[in-house]
Amino acid sequence: DPGTERFTSTSPLGIGRHSHTATLLANGNVLVAGGIGHAGGGFPLRGTAELYVSSFEIGAGMSGTWYDPAQSGHGLFIEVLGDNRLFAGWFAFNPAGTAQAWFVGVGTYSGDTATITSVDMPTGGRWIPNFASSSVVHNAWGTLTFRFSDCNHGTVRFNSPSFGSGTMNLTRLTQLLGLSCE
Numbered sequence: 001d002p003g004t005e006r007f008t009s010t011s012p013l014g015i016g017r018h019s020h021t022a023t024l025l026a027n028g029n030v031l032v033a034g035g036i037g038h039a040g041g042g043f044p045l046r047g048t049a050e051l052y053v054s055s056f057e058i059g060a061g062m063s064g065t066w067y068d069p070a071q072s073g074h075g076l077f078i079e080v081l082g083d084n085r086l087f088a089g090w091f092a093f094n095p096a097g098t099a100q101a102w103f104v105g106v107g108t109y110s111g112d113t114a115t116i117t118s119v120d121m122p123t124g125g126r127w128i129p130n131f132a133s134s135s136v137v138h139n140a141w142g143t144l145t146f147r148f149s150d151c152n153h154g155t156v157r158f159n160s161p162s163f164g165s166g167t168m169n170l171t172r173l174t175q176l177l178g179l180s181c182e
Contacts, residue, residue, distance in 0.1 A: 015037055015045060015048065015050070016037065017032070017034075017035035017036060017037055017045055018035055018036055019034075019035045019036045020032055020033060020034050020035025020036075020045070021033050021034060021035075029051055030051070031049060031050075031051055032049065032050045032051075033048070033049040033050075034046060034047075034048065034049070056111075056112045056148060056149060056150055057111050057112060058080060058086065058109045058111070058112060058113075058114060058148060059080060059181065060080045060179055061080075061151060061175065061179045061180050061181030062078060062080050062148060062151070062181060063078060063079045063080050063175070063176045063179060064077075064078065064172060064173070064174045064175040064176050064179075065077050065078075065172075065173040065174045066078055066154070066170045066171065066172055066173060067170070067171060067173050068168050068169050068170060068171065069171055070169070071168065074090070074091055074092040074093065075090075075091060075173065076088055076089065076090045076091070076156065076170070077089045077091070078146070079176075080109070081106070084108050084109055084110065085106055085107065085108055085109070086106065086107055086108070086109045086114040086116070086146070087104070087105070087106050088103075088104070088105060088106075088107075088114075088116055088119075088144055088146070089102060089103070089104045090102060090103045090104075090144070090156075094163075095162075095163055095164070101121060102121070102122070103119050103120065103121050103141050103142075103144075104119065104120055104122065105118055105119035105120060105144065107144070109146075112147055112148050112149070112154075113145065113146065113147050113148075114145070114146040115143070115144070115145045115146075116143060116144045116145075117143050118140070118143075119140075119141045119142050119143060119144055119160075120138045120139060120140065120141055121139045121140075121141040122136050122137065122138055122139070123136075123137050123139055124136050124137040141160050141162070141163070142158060142159050142160030142161060142162075142163065142165075143158070143159045143160075144156055144157070144158055145157040145158075146170075148170075151172070151181030152171060152172040152181075153169075153170065153171060153172075154169075154170040155167050155168065155169055155170060156168050156170055
């Protein structure tokens with residue numbers, strides 16, 4: 001998993017091999033091709049390939065708070081909604097470090113990946129009793145793409161015209177009471 005930089009044991013290949021290629025595909029699956037077979041004295045496996053299909057899928061148990069232990073002090077709240085939708089709120093700071101900033105959005109998920117194409121950075125609100133919803137401005141912030149490798153680890157890729165782009169590792173901090181992730 002390039003997001004967590006960890007290897008996880010899975011079921012064995014159909015044909016034991018070495019000196020093969022292993023290519024991570026955009027959907028998280030891995031294509032293993034060619035190499036030398038272990039059985040029968042090491043025969044070439046030209047023209048053979050196997051596909052490892054990631055079996056982890058986002059579910060309600062992913063709801064909770066997430067952060068990067070290497071960057072403690074900001075983090076995300078994620079809630080898995082019905083109809084394959086996912087809400088994310090990222091509580092952070094502006095690039096200059098002079099003010100808090102938070103980003104929110106709802107997107108869709110499939111398998112181990114969720115994408116929020118329209119993330120807002122609300123500004124202009126005031127503290128109660130002077131709060132007025134008409135004073136909140138919904139500033140377009142950018143996009144977020146989440147990919148989870150298991151119930152406790154993942155990555156978030158972000159792209160924002162004003163905040164830049166990059167990837168951050170995620171580790172679960174809390175899980176909502178009554179939910180489990182398998």
